[in-house]
Amino acid sequence: MPITPETRDRLTSGLARVIRSGRHLSVRAADALYGDLPSFGWALLVPLEQDGEQRCSALAARAGVDVSVASRQLAALERSGYVERRPDPRDGRASLMHLTDAGARALAVTRALRAQWAGTALADWDEDDARLLSGLLERLATDLDRASTAVA
Secondary structure (H helix, E strand, C coil), X not given: CCCCHHXXXXXXXXXXXXXXXXXXHHXXXXXXXXXXXXXXXHHHHXXXXXXXXXXXXXXXXXXXXXXXXXXXXXXXXXXXXXXXXXXXXXXXXXXXXEEXXXXXXXXXXXXHHHHHHHHHHCCCCCHHHHHXXXXXXXXXXXXXXXXXXXXX
């Protein structure tokens, strides 16, 4: 059965509220959730941790930002010692970025801070509800990604 307009509106309103809350939280509690790591660092460092060294363009695509934005953010992460660059052996004009030990430690601290925050926020949830929401959010993210490519 298709989703009714009322349910669609309730869903999009709820999603907008979650996004607003997330923005408010990220401004208000960035230090508590990210420690010394800039909030944008998470989206760029995790792919380096998971997949190893990469070009800026690949990291930009993973983070969903323009290459120029990723380049500026990676420069800040490099100044902080979280990433290092080396020439790409296949194309000397390009660089490969890789995660440093300091970057790995910053990710570990950030994970611990986020886990503590989530533990507090979800203290009254039970495992079944949390698993259900996790699955639905993953499905929603996949469907939103697919819809955004269909519109573009």
